[in-house]
Amino acid sequence: MSLQVPTPTHTSHVVVVPYPSRGHINPMINLSKLLLSKNSDILITFVVTEEWLPSLSAEPKPDNLRFGAIPNVVPKLGRSGDNFLSVIEAVMTEMEAPLEKLLDQLQPPVTFLIYDAFLFWAAGVGNRRNIPVAAFWTTSTSELWVQYFHIFLQNMHLEKNGEKLIDYIPATSWVRLADIHLLDVQSHPILQWVLKSCQWLRNAQYLLLPSIYELEPQVIDALKSKLTIPIYTIGPNIPYCNKSLYNQSVGDHSYLDWLDCQPCGSVLYISFGSFLSVSTAQMDEIAAALHDSGVRFLWVTRGEKEVISLICGGTGMGMAVAWCDQLRVLSHPAVGGYWTHCGWNSVIEGVFAGVPFLTFPLAMDQSLISKIVVEDWKVGWRVKKDDRLDAFVGRDEIVVLLRKFMHGDAGREIRKRAKELQCLSQKAINKDGSSEINIEAFMKNIVESAVPKEGAKGQEVEIGIQNLN
Known part of the structure; x- marks a missing residue:
């Protein structure tokens, strides 16, 4: 295991754990950079498998964003569509142990964990360590409603009539069951992991949605009425927040x-x-x-x-x-x-x-x-x-x-x-916009979670370059 680190001091140490694919890494690293643009006093360790380290390290990033690398979980399978299910199973069964080992060795101590909501086991890691955890949902809020309230809570995943029309998504017109591909027989292995993710979602202390409130207001309001944890819409999780870094992209x-x-x-x-x-x-x-x-x-x-x-x-x-x-x-x-x-x-x-x-x-x-x-x-x-x-x-x-x-x-x-x-989307990120307000509120949660332990107040922890083997 390896860790890329700068050498400043910080009080809040956030670990971010994405599912290791580009579509999941991108929004979570964009969120990380956005959080750091709001508060430079926090440190973020972004956990990736070793295969992603070279490309991510080549991209511009803030000094207080570092990468913690864990071994590849699918070294022989590759990432073609033919190996889709095998890759998912490997990620869901083999990433937890190396993450635990990395967390044991991180300094300063971790004060907050943001995890990809699909990686249900990461919520358990945070809970066992008494670290506040935020689940980051990586797609639309409507999809979350489908997975959590229709498939998980209503146990509708055995529905056979694919042409049946359903209208249970707030503010969304009729949907054919055939268009919910988790209900396909071929998707049942993935469905089992989805059900676990829904179950463990209730163990998170916060839920982050990469959406814009004004794009999905009814379903977001309905979700907030059903779940008791704070829910923040913080989209768009795209590289808009730092144009100077964005314009330095290589290639x-x-x-x-x-x-x-x-x-x-x-x-x-x-x-x-x-x-x-x-x-x-x-x-x-x-x-x-x-x-x-x-x-x-x-x-x-x-x-x-x-x-x-x-x-x-x-x-x-x-x-x-x-x-x-x-x-x-x-x-x-x-x-x-x-x-x-x-x-x-x-x-x-x-x-x-x-x-x-x-x-x-x-x-x-x-x-x-x-x-x-x-x-x-x-x-x-x-x-x-x-x-x-x-x-x-x-x-x-x-x-x-x-x-x-x-x-x-x-x-x-x-x-x-x-x-x-x-x-509408650009207003959401402006001053007093819906996403801007939510990001500020979530940042307050992060900072408040880093309450110093007894006797540690006023001490500074210096972070040096380490090799965690």
Whole structure:
């Protein structure tokens, strides 16, 4: 085990434990940086598996944010979609012991623990050590309502009628059970971990939601009426809080030069996330449709970059890259739309940037998020006729949709609505905004938890560079 540390003194020491994947790490490290921007007297130790340490260490960060590395729990499996369930099982069964060992050796003593709500065992770690714990929910509040109140408390996970319509999510229109993919037979192994996470949620002292109150007010109010612990909406948990650090990001930025040369609102940004992807056949159809449609695009993809460039190359209308500063791209004036898999972090970034969406859910909570974007917020259209994960869309159908979305008058209303949500999200982080007020209140909880022990008042603890083996 290793620990990267600075050498200042601090009174509050917060340990943050994310699920080890990009979609969970990003919002929790953004929260960590935001908390430190509010109070530089606290120290945060951000716990990651060793595979994540090199990339995270290369990113700009405050001096009082350090990384505590624990051994990889899935060294042989890798992170392809084929190993999805095996990776989850390894994380849920093998991370707890090395975290305990790390906590035993951390100095100064830990005074507060923020854990990914999916990692139910982390709540137990904090409880046994008498450390206050805050559960960080990583997706929409509506999804939490589904998992906790429908599946967990009402024991509805054995429901067979997938076409049945339910209306139990406050302020959300009817939802098909078939769109709640935790109820699929294939998802039952994950469902067992979800049920444990719901059970242990009651052992947390605080609940953090990476949402904006004004985006989900009814379901958030309903949640507060049901749970007795303090609940804070602290979104958007995206890298908006420190533009000076944000603009120092490393890597190839040639795509920004390309965007600078494109007309305002003309580029469709495409990203299907960092873990799962669409089938090869569907990828080929999308690439061919982009070529035929004449729509400008910037596509972030992994192994398929060369294939996309080959299919679409030569036109000068598009660019495929392996990585980009997503929020920076979405905020660029040339970008006029976002084709997304509907991961919550990505959707919130799109809302913050004020762009409309094309939704293309791939797994888990993404169908519900797609529904929220299209039907409830009314800031997007579906690429598939519905949110079935196995639906295949042909190139001709995609061509028509792309031209209508990027060039037609039909998209005018969703673009107007997208700008309204952008204003709403930016007000939330301003002085006296809903998220700003909640972050200040939560910070007070953190500071108050660091009451010095008897005889320790006035003492300073110096933190040196350590190697914890």
